[in-house]
Amino acid sequence: MVKAGRILAAGGLFLLAMGAARAEQDIDTGDTAWVLISAALVMLMTPGLGLFYAGMVRAKNVLGTLMHSFTMVALVGVAWVLWGYSLAFGGDGALIGSLEWIGLRGVTGDPGPYADNIPHLAFMTFQGMFAIITPALISGAFAERMRFGAFLLFMLLWSTFVYSPICHWVWGSGGWLGGLGALDFAGGTVVHISSGIAALACALMLGRRKHLGSEEMAPHNLTMTIIGTALLWFGWFGFNAGSALAADGLAASAFVVTNTAAASAALSWMLVETLHRRRSTALGAASGAVAGLVAITPAAGFVGPVSAVVIGFVVSFLSYGAILLKGRLGYDDALDVVAVHFVGGAWGALATGLFASLAINDGGANGLFFGGGLALLGRQFVGVAATAAFSLIASLIILLLVRVFIPLRVTDEDETIGLDLSQHGEMGYNLEAV
Amino acid sequence: MIKIEAIIRPNKLDDVKAALDALGVQGMTVSHVMGSGKQRGRTQHYRGQEYVVNLLDKIKLETVVSDAEADSVVKAITKAAATGEIGDGKVFLSRIDNAVRIRTGEEGDGAIR
Structure with missing residues (x-):
C-alpha cells in the first residue's frame, strides 16, 4: 500500500509537472503585458491621489497629506505579499481567504486559478495595487489631524481585516457576494464603498478640525489637485480596463466607458455648482471627474457608452448633495471621501443593476433597463448594504482598538503648527528661507 | 521729521x-x-461650501520726510492712490525723534535726504 501510494504520488507530481508545462504555453503575452502595464497604471494612482488630496489641505499639512497616500504604497505593498493576497484570494471560503499563499508560497509565473491566460504573479500584483489605493482613499476623511503612528496601525489592521475579507466576498473563490451574482467589475463595493464608509467612521471618531469653517481652511494649492486628478484619470484606465484581465474587446469597452463617465461627470459637476453658486470651479471639475470614475468602476465591464454618460451625469448631483448635507450634519469628512467614494460607489453599484447589458458582456447580466427586471438590482443592493455595514462596524472597532495604544488625534498644539512639522519634522515649502 | x-x-x-x-x-x-x-471681503466657494475672506491684500508704504515736505508728500500719495471707491486705504502720520544714516553716521534731516 505504501509503495502504491508513493507511485501514485509520483504520478500526481508528473501530471502536475505536465500541467505546469502546458499552462506555461497557455500564457498570452499580449494579455500579460496589458495586465502588468495596468498594474503600473494603478500604482501611479496612489501618489496621484496624494496630490489630489494634498492640494486641498492647508500648506502646513501638505507633506503629512502626501505621506498618507505615499506610505500606503510601502505599507500595503509589503503586507499584501506577506499575507494580504492570501487572505483575499486564497482558499474557497465564503467570508475570507486562507493562509495557503502566505508569503506568496506557490504563487508563481504560471497561471493561477483566477486567470489562465496570465501569470499568477501578474494577477497578484495587479490586485495588490487595488489593495494599496483603497486605504489611501480613506485618508481624506481624517486629513490635517491624525497622528502618524495611529494612522499606520489603523491602515495595517484595516487592510488586513476589512479590505481582504470584502475583496474575498466579491472576487475570491467561493466568496458569498460573488456567488450571489452581485456584479462588481473593478471595485465599486470592494474599493469605493468599503473605503467611503470607513471614512465616515474616521470622521466621527476623530472629530472636527479646530476652527472649522473659518477662512484658513481653504485649499492651499488647487493646481496640485488638478495634477493629481489627471494622474487618477490616467491610472483609472488600468484600474477598469485592466480588470478585464485580457487585452481584448471587453478591455476596450471598459476603457471607453471609463473616459466617458469621467467626462460626463466633470461637466455635470460644473453644471450643478453653477446652478447653486453661479460659478464653475476648477475643484468642481476635478471632483466631478473623480466622482464619475468612481461611479463607473463597478459598471465598467457591463454597460455601454450612452449608459456611461447617464451614470456620470447623475453622480455629480448625488455627490454634491452629499457634501451640502455634510455641512448640515456637522461631521468633518475633511476632503469629502464619503460624498465622492461612498455615495459615488453606491450609485455606481446600483446603476450596474439598472444599465448592465448582456450585449456588452455575456458573462454579466441584464439590468432593469435592459430587460433583466429587478433581480440584479436587488443583488446589487445587497452588495452595497453588506459591504457598507461590515466596513462601518469593523472600522469603528479597529479605531477603538488603535485608540487603546495610540491617541488617534495629534495634540491641539501640533494641529496648530501642522502635520508637516509636528509629525515629520519637515516643511513642504521653505519659500521664505534666505 | 514725519513718518508717513x-x-x-x-x-x-x-x-x-x-x-x-x-x-x-x-x-x-x-x-x-x-x-x-x-471694504467687504471676497466670497470663495469650495465644493459648494462658502468661505468669506475678510482680510484683503494691501501694500504698506513707509517713508520718513522732513516737516516741510510732509504735506506735499501726503497730497501726492492720496492723489495717486485714489480711485474713489471704498478700499483705497489710509495714510497715517507720526512724529519721528531722530534718524541715523548707517554709512556716515549723519543724524536728523541729513540722514533722510
Missing part, C-alpha cells in the same frame, strides 16, 4: 512710487500686508 505710513491698493503702488519720485522722495519701505476695513 500709507496703506494702499496693490495695483496703485506704481502710481504712488512715480508720484513720490516726481517729488524727489527716494527712500521708502514697501511691504505686502493683509488688512480689513470698510
